[in-house]
Amino acid sequence: MLNNIALIIFACLLTGCATSPTGRSQFLYMPKDQVDQMGLQAFEDLKTKKPISKNSQYNGFVSCIADILTKESDGKWELVVFEDDTLNAFALPGNKIGVHTGLVKMVDNQDQLAAVIGHEIGHVIAQHSNERMSQEAAVNQSVSLISAVSAPTSPIGQLAVSSLGIGAQYGIILPFSRTHESEADIIGLDLMAKAGFDPRESITLWQKMAQASQGGQQPAEFMSTHPSHDTRIQELTEHMPKAIEAYQQAQAMGKKPNCTK
Numbered sequence: 001m002l003n004n005i006a007l008i009i010f011a012c013l014l015t016g017c018a019t020s021p022t023g024r025s026q027f028l029y030m031p032k033d034q035v036d037q038m039g040l041q042a043f044e045d046l047k048t049k050k051p052i053s054k055n056s057q058y059n060g061f062v063s064c065i066a067d068i069l070t071k072e073s074d075g076k077w078e079l080v081v082f083e084d085d086t087l088n089a090f091a092l093p094g095n096k097i098g099v100h101t102g103l104v105k106m107v108d109n110q111d112q113l114a115a116v117i118g119h120e121i122g123h124v125i126a127q128h129s130n131e132r133m134s135q136e137a138a139v140n141q142s143v144s145l146i147s148a149v150s151a152p153t154s155p156i157g158q159l160a161v162s163s164l165g166i167g168a169q170y171g172i173i174l175p176f177s178r179t180h181e182s183e184a185d186i187i188g189l190d191l192m193a194k195a196g197f198d199p200r201e202s203i204t205l206w207q208k209m210a211q212a213s214q215g216g217q218q219p220a221e222f223m224s225t226h227p228s229h230d231t232r233i234q235e236l237t238e239h240m241p242k243a244i245e246a247y248q249q250a251q252a253m254g255k256k257p258n259c260t261k
């Protein structure tokens, strides 16, 4: 028995096996602090390259939502609203959240934006970037991946930024897998409901996103990295009774977010 446990621990040390928040087993080869460092570096880089919104109403609205949501997860998070008309939001390892003003304009209410931010936080909490890098990169590339974040035009730099989910910012797209999308949806739904946001608005949000990308008025960057599978709405609907229960509990506890733009 003891031998078996020792063997499992040894195997995990070698292969980096882990379990995601939804109980799925994952292969995480990269050390978490190094992936966090990559997220941090990529975020700093974006902050120097993209204009940051000075719209106080938008900033107030988004930070009100992000503050409430991140209180339900671990650690401190940094939020930046970028002046960019595309419909996009992202979260990076190292607890960084970026939201584009285009998305802020598009949502009808706090709950819809909470759905997007919750979904993005879900990708970070479940360490999807690490998993993507572990799958895509050869083991001996891991060190170069870390330094490559600051050189997003090099091939390895492209792998680094696209694994972080922000490749579209540099013209390369690596869509999240169906597994990762489903997982981020479920984590995000639970998170928003626990924080007192109406989880039912997540379905409206995804429908609006799909419509916007089909209409083609503006490039829906978000939909290319977060592809909408036919099963997304179905899975959200299946999970909804549990989420509504959590939402009602949160509301009864006085968690009633009131973020307005």
Ligand SMILES: [Zn+2]
Residues within 6 Å of the ligand: 119, 123, 176, 180, 181, 184, 225, 226
């Ligand atoms: Zn996603």
